[in-house]
Structure formats: C-alpha cells, structure tokens
Amino acid sequence: MKKLLTFVLALSMVASTCLYAQAVKKNKPKADEPETLLVYGCTPWWIEYISFIQTDTKLAPSFIRYDDEDYYYGEAVSGGSYKCTFSRVFNHDNKTHYYNYCGLGLPTEFDFVLPKEKGKIIYLGFKNYDGAEATEEIYKNTLLKRNKSPEKKAKLLKEDELEVRKKAVKSMLRKYRKTKWEPLLKEELEKIENLQKKLKKGEDLGDEE
Numbered sequence: 001m002k003k004l005l006t007f008v009l010a011l012s013m014v015a016s017t018c019l020y021a022q023a024v025k026k027n028k029p030k031a032d033e034p035e036t037l038l039v040y041g042c043t044p045w046w047i048e049y050i051s052f053i054q055t056d057t058k059l060a061p062s063f064i065r066y067d068d069e070d071y072y073y074g075e076a077v078s079g080g081s082y083k084c085t086f087s088r089v090f091n092h093d094n095k096t097h098y099y100n101y102c103g104l105g106l107p108t109e110f111d112f113v114l115p116k117e118k119g120k121i122i123y124l125g126f127k128n129y130d131g132a133e134a135t136e137e138i139y140k141n142t143l144l145k146r147n148k149s150p151e152k153k154a155k156l157l158k159e160d161e162l163e164v165r166k167k168a169v170k171s172m173l174r175k176y177r178k179t180k181w182e183p184l185l186k187e188e189l190e191k192i193e194n195l196q197k198k199l200k201k202g203e204d205l206g207d208e209e
Contacts, residue, residue: 035117036077037076037078042127043127044126050065052084060077109131109132123165139156
C-alpha cells in the first residue's frame with residue numbers, strides 16, 4: 001500500500017510539473033516582432049542571383065535573396081538599411097553577364113533605406129545591371145528598338161517596366177496569398193494595370209507611379 005501511495009504521489013508531481021511547464025510556455029511573453037514592409041524591384045535584364053542584408057545593428061537582422069527572374073522582392077524591416085552583397089545579372093542574349101561582388105564595404109546603386117512605416121509596399125525602381133536607374137540607353141544594342149525616336153524609346157521603357165512590375169506583383173500574390181499583404185498586392189496590381197491603360201492611350205501618368 002505504501003509503495004502504491006508513493007507511486008501515485010510521484011505520478012502526481014510529474015503531471016503537475018508538466019502542466020506548470022505548459023502554462024509557463026503558453027504565457028511566456030513573445031519577443032516583439034519587427035514591423036515589416038514588402039519591397040520589390042525590377043530590371044530589364046535577367047537576375048541569376050541577388051542578395052541583400054540589413055546593416056543597421058539597432059534593428060532586427062534581415063536577409064533577402066532572390067534568383068532566376070527579372071525582378072526581386074521580400075519582406076524587409078521597417079526603417080532598415082539594406083546592402084546588396086552580391087548580384088549576377090545577364091543581358092538579353094544570356095551571354096554577357098555582370099558580377100557585383102559588393103560585400104559590406106562597397107556602396108552600390110542596388111542598396112536601399114526604408115522609411116519607418118508599416119503595412120506598406122515599397123517599389124524600389126527599374127534597375128540597370130549595376131543597380132542604377134534604367135534609361136533608354138538599354139536599347140542601344142537592341143536591333144528593333146535602337147533606331148526609334150527618343151519619345152518612342154521612353155514609352156517603350158515605361159511599357160517594359162510596367163510589364164515586369166506586373167509579373168513581380170503576380171508572383172508576390174501567389175507567395176503571400178491569405179496573408180496581410182494580399183489586399184495590398186491586389187491594390188498594387190490594379191494600380192499597375194491602370195497605368196498600363198493610360199500609357200496605351202497616350203495619357204500622362206503623372207505622380208500615380
């Protein structure tokens with residue numbers, strides 16, 4: 001009888017300990033989640049690989065990597081400073097490629113600093129292979145586009161940019177389906193499609209971009 005009582009008491013203590021551990025785990029305060037923004041950028045070229053690291057040590061660590069597309073995106077810490085650490089970009093013939101071994105010491109045009117906001121989508125721009133803003137110069141070696149007028153080239157550039165942006169947002173919609181980003185991405189897609197319609201009609205895009 002004494003052995004049975006000892007066993008029951010031991011079992012009771014084990015059960016109490018387990019229940020207490022579960023309660024502590026359940027009520028343990030969670031570390032504050034950093035506020036994030038959804039960022040994306042595009043290029044007229046093919047990105048084999050691009051990566052970014054958040055360098056502000058006062059903020060949460062963050063890393064973005066993307067490959068095999070003509071756009072890149074990811075969730076980023078609000079107010080963060082992002083350094084492009086490496087990129088490899090091909091031009092349209094898939095023969096010429098551009099390496100940027102940036103590391104942490106060398107600034108690049110791909111680098112970006114985010115505003116201290118939340119729940120927002122940030123478009124980083126239409127970037128050339130070196131990260132600088134793409135211009136009509138990208139068509140100088142394109143047979144069907146290089147001899148067009150400056151006005152036509154400017155329109156082509158905007159058409160190409162909006163088409164790549166549209167692809168990027170559709171990709172993000174698939175990835176972030178049923179998350180807080182889905183309604184914002186739908187708004188972003190609608191905005192891009194409206195810009196495409198305006199451009200097709202020859203209307204001024206104004207500050208809507």
